[in-house]
Amino acid sequence: xxxxxxxxxxxxxxxxxxxxxxxxxxxxxxxxxxxxxxxxxxxxxxxxxxxxxxxxxxxxxxxxxxxxxxxxxxxxxxxxxxxxxxxxxxxxxxxxxxxxxxxxxxxxxxxxxxxxxxxxxxxxxxxxxxxxxxxxxxxxxxxxxxxxxxxxxxxxxxxxxxxxxxxxxxxxxxxxxxxxxxxxxxxxxxxxxxxxxxxxxxxxxxxxxxxxxxxxxxxxxxxxxxxxxxxxxxxxxxxxxxxxxxxxxxxxxxxxxxxxxxxxxxxxxxxxxxxxxxxxxxxxxxxxxxxxxxxxxxxxxxxxxxxxxxxxxxxxxxxxxxxxxxxxxxxxxxxxxxxxxxxxxxxxxxxxxxxxxxxxxxxxxxxxxx
Amino acid sequence: xxxxxxxxxxxxxxxxxxxxxxxxxxxxxxxxxxxxxxxxxxxxxxxxxxxxxxxxxxxxxxxxxxxxxxxxxxxxxxxxxxxxxxxxxxxxxxxxxxxxxxxxxxxxxxxxxxxxxxxxxxxxxxxxxxxxxxxxxxxxxxxxxxxxxxxxxxxxxxxxxxxxxxxxxxxxxxxxxxxxxxxxxxxxxxxxxxxxxxxxxxxxxxxxxxxxxxxxxxxxxxxxxxxxxxxxxxxxxxxxxxxxxxxxxxxxxxxxxxxxxxxxxxxxxxxxxxxxxxxxxxxxxxxxxxxxxxxxxxxxxxxxxxxxxxxxxxxxxxxxxxxxxxxxxxxxxxxxxxxxxxxxxxxxxxxxxxxxxxxxxxxxxxxxxx
DNA sequence: TTGAACATGGCAAACGTTTGCCTAAACTGT
DNA sequence: ACAGTTTAGGCAAACGTTTGCCATGTTCAA
Numbered sequence: 001x002x003x004x005x006x007x008x009x010x011x012x013x014x015x016x017x018x019x020x021x022x023x024x025x026x027x028x029x030x031x032x033x034x035x036x037x038x039x040x041x042x043x044x045x046x047x048x049x050x051x052x053x054x055x056x057x058x059x060x061x062x063x064x065x066x067x068x069x070x071x072x073x074x075x076x077x078x079x080x081x082x083x084x085x086x087x088x089x090x091x092x093x094x095x096x097x098x099x100x101x102x103x104x105x106x107x108x109x110x111x112x113x114x115x116x117x118x119x120x121x122x123x124x125x126x127x128x129x130x131x132x133x134x135x136x137x138x139x140x141x142x143x144x145x146x147x148x149x150x151x152x153x154x155x156x157x158x159x160x161x162x163x164x165x166x167x168x169x170x171x172x173x174x175x176x177x178x179x180x181x182x183x184x185x186x187x188x189x190x191x192x193x194x195x196x197x198x199x200x201x202x203x204x205x206x207x208x209x210x211x212x213x214x215x216x217x218x219x220x221x222x223x224x225x226x227x228x229x230x231x232x233x234x235x236x237x238x239x240x241x242x243x244x245x246x247x248x249x250x251x252x253x254x255x256x257x258x259x260x261x262x263x264x265x266x267x268x269x270x271x272x273x274x275x276x277x278x279x280x281x282x283x284x285x286x287x288x289x290x291x292x293x294x295x296x297x298x299x300x301x302x303x304x305x306x307x308x309x310x311x312x313x314x315x316x317x318x319x320x321x322x323x324x325x326x327x328x329x330x331x332x333x334x335x336x337x338x339x340x341x342x343x344x345x346x347x348x349x350x351x352x353x354x355x356x357x358x359x360x361x362x363x364x365x366x367x368x369x370x
Numbered sequence: 371x372x373x374x375x376x377x378x379x380x381x382x383x384x385x386x387x388x389x390x391x392x393x394x395x396x397x398x399x400x401x402x403x404x405x406x407x408x409x410x411x412x413x414x415x416x417x418x419x420x421x422x423x424x425x426x427x428x429x430x431x432x433x434x435x436x437x438x439x440x441x442x443x444x445x446x447x448x449x450x451x452x453x454x455x456x457x458x459x460x461x462x463x464x465x466x467x468x469x470x471x472x473x474x475x476x477x478x479x480x481x482x483x484x485x486x487x488x489x490x491x492x493x494x495x496x497x498x499x500x501x502x503x504x505x506x507x508x509x510x511x512x513x514x515x516x517x518x519x520x521x522x523x524x525x526x527x528x529x530x531x532x533x534x535x536x537x538x539x540x541x542x543x544x545x546x547x548x549x550x551x552x553x554x555x556x557x558x559x560x561x562x563x564x565x566x567x568x569x570x571x572x573x574x575x576x577x578x579x580x581x582x583x584x585x586x587x588x589x590x591x592x593x594x595x596x597x598x599x600x601x602x603x604x605x606x607x608x609x610x611x612x613x614x615x616x617x618x619x620x621x622x623x624x625x626x627x628x629x630x631x632x633x634x635x636x637x638x639x640x641x642x643x644x645x646x647x648x649x650x651x652x653x654x655x656x657x658x659x660x661x662x663x664x665x666x667x668x669x670x671x672x673x674x675x676x677x678x679x680x681x682x683x684x685x686x687x688x689x690x691x692x693x694x695x696x697x698x699x700x701x702x703x704x705x706x707x708x709x710x711x712x713x714x715x716x717x718x719x720x721x722x723x724x725x726x727x728x729x730x731x732x733x734x735x736x737x738x739x740x
Numbered sequence: 741t742t743g744a745a746c747a748t749g750g751c752a753a754a755c756g757t758t759t760g761c762c763t764a765a766a767c768t769g770t
Numbered sequence: 771a772c773a774g775t776t777t778a779g780g781c782a783a784a785c786g787t788t789t790g791c792c793a794t795g796t797t798c799a800a
């Protein structure tokens with residue numbers, strides 16, 4: 001009997017690289033006087049391979065010592081790493097944060113750990129993280145607002161499980177979680193028309209992602225459908241940050257021709273940018289110019305009562321992503337999942353910016369008047 | 371000579387658990403006709419242990435095949451994992467997102483990968499992640515707004531490298547990155563007094579974290595110092611979400627005694643909650659009640675021109691965190707790092723909510739009038 | 741000539757798992 | 771009693787890496 005049991009970890013002086021104190025299969029096995037295999041099997045629920053007495057003894061030790069299988073060893077062995085990587089552009093964007101939070105919760109419920117990487121919308125960083133996560137045996141990738149990049153293409157070639165969120169696969173195909181962006185644009189158009197807007201406009205980033213393009217097209221098409229021949233002013237701003245972009249685009253748009261009486265901002269952040277530009281020029285929002293956003297950030301209910309916006313149900317994204325990922329890994333080819341959106345009307349009384357609130361409603365659910 | 375080289379990965383049909391296609395040391399070794407050890411040493415820059423010819427051959431292969439050492443193998447071996455875990459409560463909070471983004475960038479620059487975990491401010495989830503990350507050989511932990519929990523205490527006992535951000539170690543000691551919260555509270559008090567506020571108040575969560583307590587105390591102490599005997603109304607709201615908390619606390623505060631003419635909201639989110647409560651009651655912000663927040667979320671410059679706030683330089687947190695972590699792992703005992711804050715004045719002209727902007731300034735830097 | 745020193749590089753253990761296969765012993769049926 | 775089956779559990783390989791130690795072969799000085 002091997003009695004010289006290894007001290008598990010034993011803190012080796014300095015705080016060492018590998019966190020000390022982890023109990024391993026070998027520790028349990030030595031103490032129980034059985035082999036690692038036996039402990040491994042019991043720990044994994046294969047109870048039929050050992051006597052009742054052994055099972056009981058090992059289970060007791062596992063519980064007492066608080067043994068938990070080491071995911072690194074497991075990964076290395078080639079099994080599951082229970083690790084999923086999410087690549088998102090700028091965490092600063094509240095919409096991204098909402099997606100990340102929702103997905104994190106769904107993955108955790110499914111027994112996965114999510115590792116969140118901020119790609120800053122840069123193809124090179126997206127590649128860097130794709131590589132880094134692959135070599136950490138990530139079992140799947142969730143790419144929010146993907147950009148085209150060599151490594152992404154390579155990953156697709158290798159049939160790695162990748163779910164695209166918010167923006168379609170730039171190389172086409174693959175599972176996608178999002179909303180019907182054309183319809184959202186159309187809904188925004190309907191809203192502006194219903195509010196009596198006569199001369200609508202639209203601003204958007206100069207480099208159109210599939211998402212934004214669909215929203216703008218849906219908006220324009222619906223306007224053309226309902227008001228044939230109506231000219232809709234349109235202006236773009238620099239790429240990158242949607243706040244800056246909205247600000248710049250609004251200034252460019254209004255530099256010649258003044259302010260429209262209604263405008264589509266294909267993301268809430270662009271609407272925030274426009275709001276600031278309006279403020280600087282003494283233009284009252286929404287009295288003088290009625291914006292409609294897309295996203296409907298949670299903060300709108302609290303501090304942007306002037307903004308009607310198409311609510312994207314980001315809190316539902318998590319479950320959809322996890323389901324897609326599971327299907328994908330199960331070999332099923334999954335297509336798009338389009339989740340339901342709805343326009344949230346605020347600014348019901350144009351005479352003051354503060355009346356969008358509905359005092360009777362509870363704070364978070366915020367139906368926000370009609 | 372072992373000529374039957376293993377096909378690296380070879381896609382085994384389905385998208386398999388371990389991402390296929392990774393080149394291993396063994397692949398390079400086989401192709402170069404040398405042993406794994408030799409390749410490992412060369413890959414790690416130990417050039418003196420092989421002939422110039424071998425070194426050249428192996429380096430060429432490494433470059434050609436795009437070999438990158440597998441972090442899992444490395445971790446398992448006991449070396450460095452280059453993995454750092456950040457535990458943050460609710461990613462939804464823009465302040466947390468800012469901290470996460472900044473830290474992520476700093477860690478990446480230092481060659482680390484950050485894994486971001488959303489603890490939802492729950493001790494049990496904090497523990498869960500602490501365990502999960504430890505067994506993934508995280509080399510360090512960054513705990514934002516830590517809460518007391520058994521596993522945290524155990525980690526501290528084991529001298530694991532933990533940096534506390536935003537909220538101090540609930541068990542005392544340890545490196546801390548934050549601001550001088552008492553001073554921030556005092557600055558807020560000075561601001562309100564300078565604005566001519568006569569009857570200031572303060573709202574805060576019922577369960578006071580060290581951070582919030584210091585801010586409130588700094589505020590109250592400064593008021594007492596400059597206006598001895600002045601009674602400052604004070605009210606708390608339910609814990610959890612600061613938006614809801616600010617909303618509820620504002621309603622409770624004003625239910626008896628009406629609205630104060632100035633109020634400290636010890637976080638921006640609480641100010642947002644108060645803003646909504648004010649809106650519902652027809653109270654004009656900041657005309658009737660002047661709030662001052664702490665955080666100064668980036669969005670304030672865009673959509674909350676009514677809110678003056680103490681700016682916490684979250685973009686500087688990343689570097690400070692990484693430096694602390696490095697010191698900690700180097701064996702140095704590091705103390706607190708208090709980064710400079712400053713009050714950002716908005717709402718300069720109380721007659722309209724939209725004049726806080728300074729048209730001359732570039733959008734992002736936003737000095738926002740004085 | 742004979743060590744010693746050096747150059748070059750391989751062997752094997754170790755990290756923690758999982759799992760196919762093997763070996764005993766015990767039990768079953770005839 | 772004996773073949774066959776079941777029960778209980780160990781062996782060892784494999785995943786990818788790092789590194790202490792050993793084994794050659796060469797060079798060099800005394």
